[in-house]
Amino acid sequence: MSVASESGTETAADTAAYAPTDLTVPTRGRDRAAYDRQLVHAILDEAYVCHLGFVRDGAPVVLPTLYGRVGERLYVHGSTGSRPLRMAGDARQREEDPGLAVCLTVTHVDGLVLARSAFHHSINYRSVVIHGTAYQVTDPEEKRTALDALVDHVVPGRSADSRPANAKELAATAVLSLDLAAVSAKVRTGGPNDEPEDLGLPHWAGVVPLRKGHDPLIPSTDLAPGIETPDYLIEL
Amino acid sequence: MSVASESGTETAADTAAYAPTDLTVPTRGRDRAAYDRQLVHAILDEAYVCHLGFVRDGAPVVLPTLYGRVGERLYVHGSTGSRPLRMAGDARQREEDPGLAVCLTVTHVDGLVLARSAFHHSINYRSVVIHGTAYQVTDPEEKRTALDALVDHVVPGRSADSRPANAKELAATAVLSLDLAAVSAKVRTGGPNDEPEDLGLPHWAGVVPLRKGHDPLIPSTDLAPGIETPDYLIEL
Numbered sequence A, B: 001m002s003v004a005s006e007s008g009t010e011t012a013a014d015t016a017a018y019a020p021t022d023l024t025v026p027t028r029g030r031d032r033a034a035y036d037r038q039l040v041h042a043i044l045d046e047a048y049v050c051h052l053g054f055v056r057d058g059a060p061v062v063l064p065t066l067y068g069r070v071g072e073r074l075y076v077h078g079s080t081g082s083r084p085l086r087m088a089g090d091a092r093q094r095e096e097d098p099g100l101a102v103c104l105t106v107t108h109v110d111g112l113v114l115a116r117s118a119f120h121h122s123i124n125y126r127s128v129v130i131h132g133t134a135y136q137v138t139d140p141e142e143k144r145t146a147l148d149a150l151v152d153h154v155v156p157g158r159s160a161d162s163r164p165a166n167a168k169e170l171a172a173t174a175v176l177s178l179d180l181a182a183v184s185a186k187v188r189t190g191g192p193n194d195e196p197e198d199l200g201l202p203h204w205a206g207v208v209p210l211r212k213g214h215d216p217l218i219p220s221t222d223l224a225p226g227i228e229t230p231d232y233l234i235e236l
Helices: A037-046 A083-087 A140-154 A167-172 B037-046 B083-087 B140-154 B167-172
Strands: A049-056 A059-066 A068-070 A073-079 A100-114 A122-136 A173-179 A182-188 A206-209 B049-056 B059-066 B068-070 B073-079 B100-114 B122-136 B173-179 B182-188 B206-209
Touching: A037 A068, A037 A100, A037 A122, A037 A182, A049 A073, A049 A083, A049 B049, A049 B059, A049 B100, A059 A073, A059 A140, A059 B049, A059 B059, A059 B100, A059 B122, A068 A140, A073 A140, A083 A100, A100 A173, A100 B049, A100 B059, A122 B059, A140 A167, A140 A173, A167 A173, B037 B068, B037 B100, B037 B122, B037 B182, B049 B073, B049 B083, B059 B073, B059 B140, B068 B140, B073 B140, B083 B100, B100 B173, B140 B167, B140 B173, B167 B173
Parallel strands: none
Antiparallel strands: A049 A059, A049 A100, A068 A073, A073 A173, A100 A122, A100 A206, A122 A173, A122 A182, B049 B059, B049 B100, B068 B073, B073 B173, B100 B122, B100 B206, B122 B173, B122 B182
16 A cells, blocks of 8 residues: 555446546556445445545645545534634535535555565555535534434444534534545455565465454443443444 | 644643644644654554645645654655655755655544533544655665565564565655654543533443454465464564
8 A cells, every 4th residue: 555646537437436537546556446336335434533634824734533424425523613614614605615625535454465575565455535625514404414423423323322412512513514526445455466476485475354343342430320231332 | 533723832842752833733622632752653653554645736635555664754655656756856855845745644543432412422542643744765775764664564573574675666666754843643542521411311321442453364375385474473
């Protein structure tokens, strides 16, 4: 996995896939690029944080943040005072407001790939890169939906089993929306791709699969009496 | 964990810490910000991929990539034809060359934090954000050191047990360097921070600790005869 660019052109597309654009077709590793909607959704839904990039005073900023998905739209949230949220526009005034140019990236590291040659070391990964313009969500209904999606993204089913945000909390929280339009996924799987002449070298080669899942839950020590572990956590 | 900005000022610093700058002091969550060098190194050394942000045609791009650390310098690599590597300058001509403005971010997700209130849901995490200028490494010795560091970052000790890059592979690989100067870490640990009036609510609260480590190794099926699992993998 190395730094690759994303310019170029390609025409292949189907109705179930995101249309490749100049922004989403890599010049390198095209064979690993994918535009399948279900694959993209699965990668997005499995991760806990994204890395959100934007430009501030001409320089890039990349921040890790939680997110949620509702159909073809992602949401991130933050304090109303935070910089990217103040920089983003207002969805009610989208005609006039340019919004905030962002790049939102989600990556799973699935395994370490050890080749006989240093050059062919790699990792198995699944990533999604989304280019677009983020807007502040100002419609109260959409904002509530977005906040539920953010909580349910952490643990599916959780928003129904927690106290919803009150008026003060809603006012203190800003939400950005980003549509899934310029979207691409990249996936690497399998073992090392050593050169044929290296196969006899005396070096171990293969994959170290990284562990997924979670360790035993740690309940708060001050849980109200009689609260048992909910089903959505047992199934997690 | 939400989108936070990073402007502001602060003066506290010590000799073992990175000096906070306008770029690295958050306006939100200052109590979670840290500049300790050992903490930063530990966060960087434990992760497998970083998210590298740069600006292309005025818009942000965030790509996941492997990296390596040598002291106070990070390295990322890619094909010599990839865009960010062509955009970056040449370290031998640093006086004349502005390099490539980047933001390199590394994040560990350690646990899911479930509060009684939707508003206080969070995750436990450790992250490092580095702002700076990346330059192409052209010194052959530094390039070799950087590529060894990239392999050893994936599995410590591995570069000594693999075939080093040959001249053709070296020529096809570009390496960017980024000095650790404008650096900050953010860390969240512990349980949920519910409002006192919510403690009696009938919702489970606590932490879901995410699992670390790896599953059993998957050796390549075509390993040369007699190759056993090396110690650096047993200890991994």
